[in-house]
Amino acid sequence: MTSLAVRLAAAALLAAGATGPAAAAVLSVGPGPDAQERLQTALLDAKPGDTVQIAAGRYDLTDGLSLDVDGVTLAGAGPGATILSFKGQKGAGEGLLITSDRVTVKDLAVEDTRGDGVKSKGADDIRYLNLRVEWTGGPKETNGAYGVYPVASERVLIDGVVVKGASDAGIYVGQSKHIVVRNSRAEFNVAGIEIENSMFADVHDNVATRNAGGILVFDLPNLPQMGGHSTRVFRNRVVDNDTPNFAPKGNIVAGVPTGTGVMVMANRNVHVFENEISGNQSAGVMLVSYTQAFNDPTYNPLPRDIVVRANRIGRNGWDPKFPGGPEIAKALGGPLPPVVWDGVRAAGGRPAEVRVNLADGPVLNLNLPGPGRVDAAAPTVSANVSDAAIAEPPAVSLAVAGK
């Protein structure tokens, strides 16, 4: 027989549930046996507004973790204190997968995942804060692809994230809109920071060093979201990117020459300014077309509306690692100019829409007749290339429209 008190309590609980959300709870998880199951259970039990708090310690995990509840914060005790190690991972494509909106993941480290580190897909208003994602054995082809990997999302914030050792991009944002990547550090990855097939991104106050390529802004064909545009890359330190490219061959980043500072491929309205760019042996800033075959008539393979200005440019381009680079350097009798542009102005019946404003010369213009036609290069060097004034996109806002 149920006591009156129990029934009253149950009724009160019901009433509370009916009138509004319960107060946010903290679900605490500590290290020890069955950490995999306890951590995953907390991620399943969390309600919107709750925090899953992971105590300091090392967690040896065998399977991917996943979160599919909106509005949850996943927090550790700091990226040096709470360590989720996937060294013994047996399954899943990433360490942590987030598929819900308004999630914050912060103050922890993810190590040695077999695939990607932390992935969020279709996860709007995601925040990656004060994280470390690292492959502890140093740069290796067998490391996972991406460190942090938000994709197909709106309003993405990456702030204070450190990624080391990714065999593709350390910090990668793909097919998303309204993106801020700041105060973060990417080193010993193939690509430090990559913004791909995305719109409205601000990448600022980061350090990209000792990668093969520092910061990439790319657009690729045959994807649900194409036509990347409106990215600002500013106040970053893009220095000493000198790790030999260790990407598996078929990946697009395998084509990034070792020692590239900033690379813009097939994108529109990209502004690169006030960065420190030095110590990159292939080029300081490269603007190139997408060179592989594609059959999508809506895809534009050319970089266009590109501005490079007011960067502090040091020594770059003394030993270029891209096809034709060494020959051109030899012909010039010295290092390449800091800004290298393939000079393609028309492809697939798209003439006269390419405008660039490259003020940080001298500029090496390869004057290729089409994407990838290095065989027909007619290099020229000029103090700058100034087709037109190109308006800068406004600062990215992560506010939800209408709020």
Added chain:
Amino acid sequence: MRGGLVLLAALAALAGLGAAVPPPGVDLARVLSDAPAPRLSDYRLFVDAGADRPNARVVPYDLATPLFTDHAEKHRFVFTPPGETIGYAPSGVLDFPVGSVLVKTFAYPADLRRPGREARKVETRLLIHRPGGWSAATYVWNAEGTEAVLKRAGARLPVRFTDRAGRQVDLDYAVPNQNQCKTCHQVDGAVSPIGPKARNLNREVALAAGGRANQLEHWRRTGLLAGAPEPAARPRLAAWDDPREPLEARARAYLDVNCAHCHSPSGSASNSGLFLAAEQASPAALGVGKPPVAAGRGAGDLAVGVDPGHPERSILAFRMASGEPGVMMPELGRALVHEEGVALIRDWIRAMPAPATPGG
């Protein structure tokens, strides 16, 4: 007063005839409850503890081409509430009424060459159609096979069996966590069944009562399925392992069932641009001449998803042939390589004509 006594006596007599009274049906209230039951037996989907004998309105079914899950035997059942029927749908999953439960038990025989013998059940997965939509739950069996309990956060279970080549296989069988169920079972972010589509149910099966019949036609005749067109108008998926079927149809059926739940514009792998459903007509979407996007080392130093004529240069076959997390596809649901499936896809790519233009 006297009438009451007679009634009581009648009730007592009925109770005495207990063996003749049908057991209680599936617990519909349990099925419709928001939270999954702690034990599989709580639903009364089966009348025995080992979940071999289905209760009333729980009907076994089979698929032309199933998902490969590390060679597990699968026993599938569907429950529909009394008075309800399943609505026919020409493409996609059939229209199961609210209150339906799709039941799939995974089991390993001691020796794959002797199916069903000395079988050990590992888990029973449920997809329950509640008023708010489908939800997934899985139940892990005890070693005796007498009770299965809810497991929400996933588990690893040691499994040992002898494969078709006579080799002993030791497997760290992965029970998915609840979110991982959804990773595959989703359409536009909502949980959805995958297998029971008209085209994949459209096959001949052995009937419980004896004899053989087309499964969809049997469901229509017994009143389980409503709205089906004439048999000739129903789509049909090839059985991936039936050598009488054309290679193209078998390979596309295999990709449809094993890959397309994620690799579709509304699935978990939508951002890959690689779409492998049976309806897909674009060679580029099927991977022909398509460079990898976010494959990382999964690309295996290969340049394109499918290189016609060259399975050894095709990422699709490479990832299927891997057992390494971060490389292998599918990334959930298997640890072993499905060698027969890999062989089929390699044959398909080998037989594929070179495209007229690069990139397909």
